[in-house]
Amino acid sequence: MxxxxxxxxxxxxxxxxxxxxxxxxxxxxxxxxxxxxxxxxxxxxxxxxxxxxxxxxxxxxxxxxxxxxxxxxxxxxxxxxxxxxxxxxxxxxxxxxxxxxxxxxxxxxxxxxxxxxxxxxxxxKFQVGFNRRFDKNFRRIVDYRNQGQIGDEQILKITSRDPEPPSMDYVKRSGGIFMDMTIHDFDIARFVSGEEVDSVFVAGGVMIDPKIGEAGDIDTALTTLFFKNGMVGSIDNSRKAVYGYDQRIELFGSKGMAHADNVLNSTTTYSGSESTRGDKPMLFFLQRYVDAYFNELVSFFNAVLNDTPVECSFEDGIKAIRLAQAAKKSLETGQKVKVQDI
Amino acid sequence: MxxxxxxxxxxxxxxxxxxxxxxxxxxxxxxxxxxxxxxxxxxxxxxxxxxxxxxxxxxxxxxxxxxxxxxxxxxxxxxxxxxxxxxxxxxxxxxxxxxxxxxxxxxxxxxxxxxxxxxxxxxxKFQVGFNRRFDKNFRRIVDYRNQGQIGDEQILKITSRDPEPPSMDYVKRSGGIFMDMTIHDFDIARFVSGEEVDSVFVAGGVMIDPKIGEAGDIDTALTTLFFKNGMVGSIDNSRKAVYGYDQRIELFGSKGMAHADNVLNSTTTYSGSESTRGDKPMLFFLQRYVDAYFNELVSFFNAVLNDTPVECSFEDGIKAIRLAQAAKKSLETGQKVKVQDI
Amino acid sequence: MxxxxxxxxxxxxxxxxxxxxxxxxxxxxxxxxxxxxxxxxxxxxxxxxxxxxxxxxxxxxxxxxxxxxxxxxxxxxxxxxxxxxxxxxxxxxxxxxxxxxxxxxxxxxxxxxxxxxxxxxxxxKFQVGFNRRFDKNFRRIVDYRNQGQIGDEQILKITSRDPEPPSMDYVKRSGGIFMDMTIHDFDIARFVSGEEVDSVFVAGGVMIDPKIGEAGDIDTALTTLFFKNGMVGSIDNSRKAVYGYDQRIELFGSKGMAHADNVLNSTTTYSGSESTRGDKPMLFFLQRYVDAYFNELVSFFNAVLNDTPVECSFEDGIKAIRLAQAAKKSLETGQKVKVQDI
Amino acid sequence: MxxxxxxxxxxxxxxxxxxxxxxxxxxxxxxxxxxxxxxxxxxxxxxxxxxxxxxxxxxxxxxxxxxxxxxxxxxxxxxxxxxxxxxxxxxxxxxxxxxxxxxxxxxxxxxxxxxxxxxxxxxxKFQVGFNRRFDKNFRRIVDYRNQGQIGDEQILKITSRDPEPPSMDYVKRSGGIFMDMTIHDFDIARFVSGEEVDSVFVAGGVMIDPKIGEAGDIDTALTTLFFKNGMVGSIDNSRKAVYGYDQRIELFGSKGMAHADNVLNSTTTYSGSESTRGDKPMLFFLQRYVDAYFNELVSFFNAVLNDTPVECSFEDGIKAIRLAQAAKKSLETGQKVKVQDI
Known part of the structure; x- marks a missing residue:
C-alpha cells in the first residue's frame, strides 16, 4: 500500500x-x-x-x-x-x-x-478520495478475502457512526446523510466485498435532533444491501454515538469471518473500583483515518509517477453516488430500490 | 434471577x-x-x-x-x-x-x-421456553437500559448464527427459519429493548445448502425491525457459522451502547508463531445457554411456588410467532410487512 | 474433567x-x-x-x-x-x-x-482441596502444554490478587500470606507447568494495611520461582485489588504462550461518553471458582467410585507447604532459599 | 507530546x-x-x-x-x-x-x-534516546498515575520480549542483555512509576540458544525491582517470543491498575473453523515504536528551539546503566544488589 x-x-x-x-x-x-x-x-x-x-x-x-x-x-x-x-x-x-x-x-x-x-x-489519472479504502484494518479484511479465507461471501455488516452531528449549516448543503456520510460506507462495502450492489432498502429516521428533520434530512439509518451475487449486507449509521467515532466492518462467509474493530486512542486499560475501561475510539475521521489520508495520496502519486491504475476510480465515485441516490429513494418510498433504476 | x-x-x-x-x-x-x-x-x-x-x-x-x-x-x-x-x-x-x-x-x-x-x-401459570431471556449477558443489557444508561433507544443489532444447519428432516418440520430459529431473536429483541415491533422487512436466501431451498426454506436472513417507538433494528441469521455459535446483541441509544459478546469456551488465549487465538464460542445452545436453561426453570418454579407472574408469558410466545409470520410474508413479497396485518 | x-x-x-x-x-x-x-x-x-x-x-x-x-x-x-x-x-x-x-x-x-x-x-484415597486445578481456563493452559504447543517452558507468570484483605482475626490464624494465599499459586504453578520448584526468592511488604504488619504478616508479595528444569517464574500477590479478584496465569515457552485471563461477570460491555467498560471480574473465589469447586468433588468421587488416582494428592499438599515455608524464609532472610533445605 | x-x-x-x-x-x-x-x-x-x-x-x-x-x-x-x-x-x-x-x-x-x-x-541540551518514553500507550499509564488514579504504587510489571535474538556478532558487542535490552525496561520502569529503584534481584539463564551462553550472555531474565518507596516490580525478558514483539506494562496501586497491552498490526480478527485469531504484535521496535521515534525527535527539537528541559536527560541515561550493572552483578552473585553499591 x-x-x-x-x-x-x-x-x-x-x-x-x-x-x-x-x-x-x-x-x-x-x-x-x-x-x-x-x-x-x-x-x-x-x-x-x-x-x-x-x-x-x-x-x-x-x-x-x-x-x-x-x-x-x-x-x-x-x-x-x-x-x-x-x-x-x-x-x-x-x-x-x-x-x-x-x-x-x-x-x-x-x-x-x-x-x-x-x-x-x-x-x-483521476482518483476519488474514498480514504477508507486505505485503512489498514479494512484492507486486512480484503486480504483474508483474497486469500480465500472468507469463502463464499454471505453477510456484510458495517457500523458507521459519527461522534457528533455536523452543524446545521453543513447539514443543509451536505446533500443528505446518504450522499454525505453513507457514501463512504457504500464505497467501502463494494471495496471490502469486491461485489456490486443490486438493490437497497432503508429504514431510518430523525432520532437525534429534530432540526435535522426540519432540514429535510435524517440522522439515523439502517440500510440493507442486496448484492448481485446474492449476499446481503447492512449499514447502520448514526450522526451521534456518545462513546465516539464507531467504524466497524464484518465480512461473513462460508469459510470464516473477518471483523475490523475500532481503533482506540491507546491500548491502555484502567481497572478501577467500578470497572475495567478502555480508551475511547479515535476522536473522528481525521484521527482514525490519519494514515489512510496519507496513504491515499501516496497511492495517487505513485499511480501518476509510475503510470499505473489508480486504486479508487471515477467509476467508483459514480457507483457510490448511485447507491446514495437509491437509498434516498428507498427512504422516500418505503420500498426496496434497484440501483440500475436510478 | x-x-x-x-x-x-x-x-x-x-x-x-x-x-x-x-x-x-x-x-x-x-x-x-x-x-x-x-x-x-x-x-x-x-x-x-x-x-x-x-x-x-x-x-x-x-x-x-x-x-x-x-x-x-x-x-x-x-x-x-x-x-x-x-x-x-x-x-x-x-x-x-x-x-x-x-x-x-x-x-x-x-x-x-x-x-x-x-x-x-x-x-x-404458563411460561414459554424462551431461555435466552435468562442469559446473564443479555440481562446485563437490560440492566443498563433500566438504569437509564442507554437513553433513547435508536438501533438494536442482533447476530444469531448456528454452527451447523440441522438435519433436513428437522428443517422440513421446523416451520421454517423464522419460526424455528429467528423466533428466539424476535423474542429477545422485544425483551432487550422493552419495545414492540411494528413492521419487519427481510432480505435473505439460500446460501449454504441448496437442499434447504428445495425444502422451501432459506438458510440466511437479514431482518430489519421497525419498532413502534421509532427505533430500528436488525437481526442477521445464518444456519452455518464455521467458527461456531455466534450470539451477540448490541443496543445503541442516545446515552450509550451495551454490547453482549459471545461466551467462549475459556478465557485462555494461545499466542503462537502464526497469531494469538482465543477459544471458540461455546459449541451450541446447550452449552452457551446452559445456565439460562437452568435459570428459566428456577424462575418458573418460583412463580408457581410464590404465585408471582412468570417472566415469559403466553402473550410473549404469541407475539414472537406473529413476528415470524410477518418475516415470512416479507420474504415472500419483498415488502415491508406490518405485524398487525398478520 | x-x-x-x-x-x-x-x-x-x-x-x-x-x-x-x-x-x-x-x-x-x-x-x-x-x-x-x-x-x-x-x-x-x-x-x-x-x-x-x-x-x-x-x-x-x-x-x-x-x-x-x-x-x-x-x-x-x-x-x-x-x-x-x-x-x-x-x-x-x-x-x-x-x-x-x-x-x-x-x-x-x-x-x-x-x-x-x-x-x-x-x-x-486422599485428595487435597486445591480447587484451582479444576478451573477450565487453567486446564486449557495445561492442554496447550500437553499438546506440545508451549515447547520448552521458559517463563511462568501468575497474578493472584484478592479483592479485599480478610479480617484481622483471620489474618492472625491464617499461617501467613504464603501458607494461606500463595499456597494456591504454588500448587497451580506446579500443576500448570508440570515442573518442580527448586528455589524461591521473595520481595514483599506491608503496603495495604499496617495492622497486617503488626500481626507479623505482609500483604503484598512478589515471589520468584526457580524451577528444576531451569525455567523461571513469578507470582505477584496482593491482598487488595480494588478492581476485583485478579487471577491470571501465563506460560511462555519456545513454541508459544498460553494466557488465562480473568473471568468477568458478563461478556457485556458498556460504551458511554467516558469510555467503554467491561464488567468486573467475578467477585471472589466462591464465584470465580464455582465450577472448579464442583468439579473437584466430582473428580474425587469418581476416583473413589472407580478406584482411580486422585488428581491432587497428599504429596501435592505437602509440596505446596514446603514452597510456602521456603517463601517465608526468603522474606525473612532476603536470600534465595532452596526448597529442599526446608 | x-x-x-x-x-x-x-x-x-x-x-x-x-x-x-x-x-x-x-x-x-x-x-x-x-x-x-x-x-x-x-x-x-x-x-x-x-x-x-x-x-x-x-x-x-x-x-x-x-x-x-x-x-x-x-x-x-x-x-x-x-x-x-x-x-x-x-x-x-x-x-x-x-x-x-x-x-x-x-x-x-x-x-x-x-x-x-x-x-x-x-x-x-542532551537527550538520551529512550524512545519508549514517547510511546502513547505507556504515557497513558503515566497520565493515570498523575491523575491520582493509581493511588499508592505497589506492583509494577513489565514484559519485554524480542521476536528474535540478534546476530551473535551483535550479542558479543552488545554489552550483555541488561545493557542492551533490559536497559530500556529499567528506564521505562523509572518513567512509568516516577520512582527510583533501590535494589535488584535477577533470575535468568540461557534457554534459547547455547551460543548466547558461550558468548558470556544470557537470553532470558526475570528481574525483581525493589523501589525506594517500598513498591516492588518485575521485568521479564526473553530474546525470542515466537508470537512476536511483546511489550506490556502494568502498574498496580491502591486505587487501581493501568495496563498497556501490545499494539497489533491491525484491529482485524479472523474467525475460522479452528479459532478466532488476532493479528500479531507489530514486528519489532522499528514498527511498534515508529511514532515514539518520531515523537522523541520532536520533543528534542522543541527543547532546543524553546530552551526547555529535555524529557529524557543524561542522568536518566546514567541511572539506567547503573541498574543494568546492578542486574549483572545480581545474576553473577545470586544476591539482591543495591544500586548505590555499584
Whole structure:
C-alpha cells in the first residue's frame, strides 16, 4: 500500500485547490512527503498572509486557472465544495492535469457524467478520495478475502457512526446523510466485498435532533444491501454515538469471518473500583483515518509517477453516488430500490 | 434471577411430557434442584428400561393423561413436538396444572388462540421456553437500559448464527427459519429493548445448502425491525457459522451502547508463531445457554411456588410467532410487512 | 474433567465434617449431585435446627467419630480448621474412609508427615482441596502444554490478587500470606507447568494495611520461582485489588504462550461518553471458582467410585507447604532459599 | 507530546553522525519534518553515492569534526557505536552543539561521567534516546498515575520480549542483555512509576540458544525491582517470543491498575473453523515504536528551539546503566544488589 520508497523517488509537482478542512488535512500530510513539491495553493479567499500559514507552497493564488496554466504542475487536488467538482475536473483534465478529487465527485448527474467523459478522453489519472479504502484494518479484511479465507461471501455488516452531528449549516448543503456520510460506507462495502450492489432498502429516521428533520434530512439509518451475487449486507449509521467515532466492518462467509474493530486512542486499560475501561475510539475521521489520508495520496502519486491504475476510480465515485441516490429513494418510498433504476 | 434459596424452600412436584433433546436438557437441570420432585416422565415411546435412564423419575408413563390425572402434580413441562403444544396446553390447564411450554407455543393460529383462552380462564401459570431471556449477558443489557444508561433507544443489532444447519428432516418440520430459529431473536429483541415491533422487512436466501431451498426454506436472513417507538433494528441469521455459535446483541441509544459478546469456551488465549487465538464460542445452545436453561426453570418454579407472574408469558410466545409470520410474508413479497396485518 | 455421567452412576455415601464457609460451599454443590448421599453433617456447634438448614443431611452430629464409625460412609470431607486436619486425617484413614481434605493439609510438619504415613498405609484415597486445578481456563493452559504447543517452558507468570484483605482475626490464624494465599499459586504453578520448584526468592511488604504488619504478616508479595528444569517464574500477590479478584496465569515457552485471563461477570460491555467498560471480574473465589469447586468433588468421587488416582494428592499438599515455608524464609532472610533445605 | 505546530515554527539545522540502522530510522522521520534542515550526514564509510541515498542531506562527510565545526549546526544526533558516545559527546558539547545521543550513553563509567561533566558545563541540551518514553500507550499509564488514579504504587510489571535474538556478532558487542535490552525496561520502569529503584534481584539463564551462553550472555531474565518507596516490580525478558514483539506494562496501586497491552498490526480478527485469531504484535521496535521515534525527535527539537528541559536527560541515561550493572552483578552473585553499591 503506502510505499515509503516514495521518499527517495522522482519528484512530483502539484497544486491544491480549495483550502477548507480537507485541503488542510492534505497539506499536513504533504509536508511529510519530501518528493512532493506544492507549487500552488489556491483558494478564492486566499490572502498574502497565507505565505506564512503554508510555508511549503510555491505560490498562493485565488484563481485555479492559474494553477492549470502552469505546465510544471503534474497533478491537482480538488478540495473545493462538491458542486464545483465537475467543472474543475473538466478544466483540469483538459489542461492535462492528473486529478485527485474529494468525494462525492459531484451532485448533478449530468455534470458528473460530462466530467467523466472528459476525463476518459483526456487520459489523465483521476482518483476519488474514498480514504477508507486505505485503512489498514479494512484492507486486512480484503486480504483474508483474497486469500480465500472468507469463502463464499454471505453477510456484510458495517457500523458507521459519527461522534457528533455536523452543524446545521453543513447539514443543509451536505446533500443528505446518504450522499454525505453513507457514501463512504457504500464505497467501502463494494471495496471490502469486491461485489456490486443490486438493490437497497432503508429504514431510518430523525432520532437525534429534530432540526435535522426540519432540514429535510435524517440522522439515523439502517440500510440493507442486496448484492448481485446474492449476499446481503447492512449499514447502520448514526450522526451521534456518545462513546465516539464507531467504524466497524464484518465480512461473513462460508469459510470464516473477518471483523475490523475500532481503533482506540491507546491500548491502555484502567481497572478501577467500578470497572475495567478502555480508551475511547479515535476522536473522528481525521484521527482514525490519519494514515489512510496519507496513504491515499501516496497511492495517487505513485499511480501518476509510475503510470499505473489508480486504486479508487471515477467509476467508483459514480457507483457510490448511485447507491446514495437509491437509498434516498428507498427512504422516500418505503420500498426496496434497484440501483440500475436510478 | 436464579435464586439459590430455591434449594431450601418448599418442594414442587412435576411431570415432564416429551423426552426428546430438550426434555433431556431439562431433566439434567432438574437433577440439580433438590426441591423438585419429578413424579412423572412421560413419552409415547417410553419403555421399562427408562427407570435406569431416569432414576429420579417417580413413574415412567406413555400417556400424558396419567400425569394430568395425578392431583399431586403441580406443574407439567411440555417438551413434545410443536404441533402438540396447544392441545396438551388445553388439557393441562383444564386439569389445573401449571405449564412450562417449549417454544413456539404452536403452529396453528386458531389452536394457539384457543389454548391461550383456556389458560387465561384456568388461572394456571404458563411460561414459554424462551431461555435466552435468562442469559446473564443479555440481562446485563437490560440492566443498563433500566438504569437509564442507554437513553433513547435508536438501533438494536442482533447476530444469531448456528454452527451447523440441522438435519433436513428437522428443517422440513421446523416451520421454517423464522419460526424455528429467528423466533428466539424476535423474542429477545422485544425483551432487550422493552419495545414492540411494528413492521419487519427481510432480505435473505439460500446460501449454504441448496437442499434447504428445495425444502422451501432459506438458510440466511437479514431482518430489519421497525419498532413502534421509532427505533430500528436488525437481526442477521445464518444456519452455518464455521467458527461456531455466534450470539451477540448490541443496543445503541442516545446515552450509550451495551454490547453482549459471545461466551467462549475459556478465557485462555494461545499466542503462537502464526497469531494469538482465543477459544471458540461455546459449541451450541446447550452449552452457551446452559445456565439460562437452568435459570428459566428456577424462575418458573418460583412463580408457581410464590404465585408471582412468570417472566415469559403466553402473550410473549404469541407475539414472537406473529413476528415470524410477518418475516415470512416479507420474504415472500419483498415488502415491508406490518405485524398487525398478520 | 467433570463427568456428568456421574449422575447416572452408582451412589456414594459421605459425611461432611466442619460446616464453616467452605463446608457450606461444598454442601451447596453436593445438592446438585443426585448420586451423592450426605449421610452426615458434623460440626461441634451443630444444633437440632440444622435439620432445616441442611435438609439433605441424613444426620446432624457434633462428634466426628460418629461419622467415622458408620460403616456406610465411604468418604469424608474435612472442612475444619487447618490445625485439626492431621489428626482427623489419621482417624479417618484408620477408619478406612476416603478423605477429601481442605488446604493446607496441616500446619505442623510432624503431624502432617505422620498423617501422610497413615494415609499411605491405609490405602484410602486422599485428595487435597486445591480447587484451582479444576478451573477450565487453567486446564486449557495445561492442554496447550500437553499438546506440545508451549515447547520448552521458559517463563511462568501468575497474578493472584484478592479483592479485599480478610479480617484481622483471620489474618492472625491464617499461617501467613504464603501458607494461606500463595499456597494456591504454588500448587497451580506446579500443576500448570508440570515442573518442580527448586528455589524461591521473595520481595514483599506491608503496603495495604499496617495492622497486617503488626500481626507479623505482609500483604503484598512478589515471589520468584526457580524451577528444576531451569525455567523461571513469578507470582505477584496482593491482598487488595480494588478492581476485583485478579487471577491470571501465563506460560511462555519456545513454541508459544498460553494466557488465562480473568473471568468477568458478563461478556457485556458498556460504551458511554467516558469510555467503554467491561464488567468486573467475578467477585471472589466462591464465584470465580464455582465450577472448579464442583468439579473437584466430582473428580474425587469418581476416583473413589472407580478406584482411580486422585488428581491432587497428599504429596501435592505437602509440596505446596514446603514452597510456602521456603517463601517465608526468603522474606525473612532476603536470600534465595532452596526448597529442599526446608 | 508530539507537537504538529513544529511544522510551522522556526527551522532547526542538524547533523546526523552515524548512519547504521538507528541513524536511518531517524533520517526517515526527519524527512517528515519540514522545519528540520539536515545540514550533514556523517559516517566513516560514507561515499559520494550517498547523495542519492540521502537526498535531503546538505553535505555527506566522513569526519564528524566537520559537522561540529559548522556554526550553523544547532544540534547533532549521535547514532554511532556505544563506545564512541562519550568522546563525541564531549567534542559536541565543547563545540556548543545540542546533543541527541542514542542509548546507552556509553560503556565505560569514567568516560560517561567525564562526558556528563562536560555537558553540564557546556549548558547544551542532551537527550538520551529512550524512545519508549514517547510511546502513547505507556504515557497513558503515566497520565493515570498523575491523575491520582493509581493511588499508592505497589506492583509494577513489565514484559519485554524480542521476536528474535540478534546476530551473535551483535550479542558479543552488545554489552550483555541488561545493557542492551533490559536497559530500556529499567528506564521505562523509572518513567512509568516516577520512582527510583533501590535494589535488584535477577533470575535468568540461557534457554534459547547455547551460543548466547558461550558468548558470556544470557537470553532470558526475570528481574525483581525493589523501589525506594517500598513498591516492588518485575521485568521479564526473553530474546525470542515466537508470537512476536511483546511489550506490556502494568502498574498496580491502591486505587487501581493501568495496563498497556501490545499494539497489533491491525484491529482485524479472523474467525475460522479452528479459532478466532488476532493479528500479531507489530514486528519489532522499528514498527511498534515508529511514532515514539518520531515523537522523541520532536520533543528534542522543541527543547532546543524553546530552551526547555529535555524529557529524557543524561542522568536518566546514567541511572539506567547503573541498574543494568546492578542486574549483572545480581545474576553473577545470586544476591539482591543495591544500586548505590555499584
Amino acid at each position: 503506502a510505499d515509503s520508497s516514495l521518499f527517495t523517488k522522482k519528484k512530483i509537482t502539484i497544486g491544491i485547490i480549495g483550502m477548507g478542512r480537507i485541503g488542510n488535512v492534505h497539506y499536513k500530510n504533504l509536508q511529510k512527503m519530501p518528493n512532493v513539491e506544492i507549487a500552488y495553493i489556491c483558494d478564492i479567499v486566499a490572502t498574502n498572509e497565507w505565505n506564512k500559514k503554508y510555508p511549503l507552497a510555491g505560490k498562493i493564488v485565488k484563481d485555479y486557472h492559474e494553477v492549470l496554466a502552469d505546465a510544471n504542475v503534474q497533478a491537482v487536488m480538488l478540495c473545493v465544495p462538491t458542486d464545483l467538482h465537475p467543472q474543475m475536473t473538466i478544466d483540469a483534465a483538459r489542461a492535462g492535469k492528473n486529478i485527485f478529487c474529494e468525494k462525492p465527485v459531484g451532485f448533478d448527474d449530468n455534470e458528473i457524467l460530462k466530467a467523466f467523459k472528459v476525463v476518459k478522453e483526456s487520459h489523465v | 436464579a435464586d439459590s434459596s430455591l434449594f431450601t424452600k418448599k418442594k414442587i412436584t412435576i411431570g415432564i411430557i416429551g423426552m426428546g433433546r430438550i426434555g433431556n436438557v431439562h431433566y439434567k437441570n432438574l437433577q440439580k434442584m433438590p426441591n423438585v420432585e419429578i413424579a412423572y416422565i412421560c413419552d409415547i415411546v417410553a419403555t421399562n428400561e427408562w427407570n435406569k435412564k431416569y432414576p429420579l423419575a417417580g413413574k415412567i408413563v406413555k400417556d400424558y393423561h396419567e400425569v394430568l390425572a395425578d392431583a399431586n402434580v403441580q406443574a407439567v413441562m411440555l417438551c413434545v413436538p410443536t404441533d402438540l403444544h396447544p392441545q396438551m396446553t388445553i388439557d393441562a390447564a383444564r386439569a389445573g396444572k401449571n405449564i412450562f411450554c417449549e417454544k413456539p407455543v404452536g403452529f396453528d393460529d386458531n389452536e394457539i388462540l384457543k389454548a391461550f383462552k383456556v389458560v387465561k380462564e384456568s388461572h394456571v | 467433570a463427568d456428568s455421567s456421574l449422575f447416572t452412576k452408582k451412589k456414594i455415601t459421605i459425611g461432611i465434617i466442619g460446616m464453616g464457609r467452605i463446608g457450606n460451599v461444598h454442601y451447596k454443590n453436593l445438592q446438585k449431585m443426585p448420586n451423592v448421599e450426605i449421610a452426615y453433617i458434623c460440626d461441634i456447634v451443630a444444633t437440632n435446627e440444622w435439620n432445616k438448614k441442611y435438609p439433605l443431611a441424613g444426620k446432624i452430629v457434633k462428634d466426628y467419630h460418629e461419622v467415622l464409625a458408620d460403616a456406610n460412609v465411604q468418604a469424608v470431607m474435612l472442612c475444619v480448621p487447618t490445625d485439626l486436619h492431621p489428626q482427623m486425617t489419621i482417624d479417618a484413614a484408620r477408619a478406612g474412609k476416603n478423605i477429601f481434605c481442605e488446604k493446607p493439609v496441616g500446619f505442623d510438619d510432624n503431624e502432617i508427615l505422620k498423617a501422610f504415613k497413615v494415609v499411605k498405609e491405609s490405602h484410602v | 508530539a507537537d504538529s505546530s513544529l511544522f510551522t515554527k522556526k527551522k532547526i539545522t542538524i547533523g546526523i553522525i552515524g548512519m547504521g540502522r538507528i541513524g536511518n530510522v531517524h533520517y526517515k522521520n526527519l524527512q517528515k519534518m519540514p522545519n528540520v534542515e539536515i545540514a550533514y550526514i556523517c559516517d566513516i564509510v560514507a561515499t559520494n553515492e550517498w547523495n542519492k541515498k540521502y537526498p535531503l542531506a546538505g553535505k555527506i562527510v566522513k569526519d564528524y569534526h566537520e559537522v561540529l565545526a559548522d556554526a550553523n549546526v544547532q544540534a547533532v544526533m549521535l547514532c554511532v557505536p556505544t563506545d564512541l558516545h562519550p568522546q563525541m559527546t564531549i567534542d559536541a558539547a565543547r563545540a556548543g552543539k545540542n546533543i541527541f545521543c542514542e542509548k546507552p550513553v556509553g560503556f565505560d563509567d569514567n568516560e560517561i561521567l567525564k562526558a556528563f561533566k562536560v555537558v553540564k558545563e557546556s549548558h547544551v
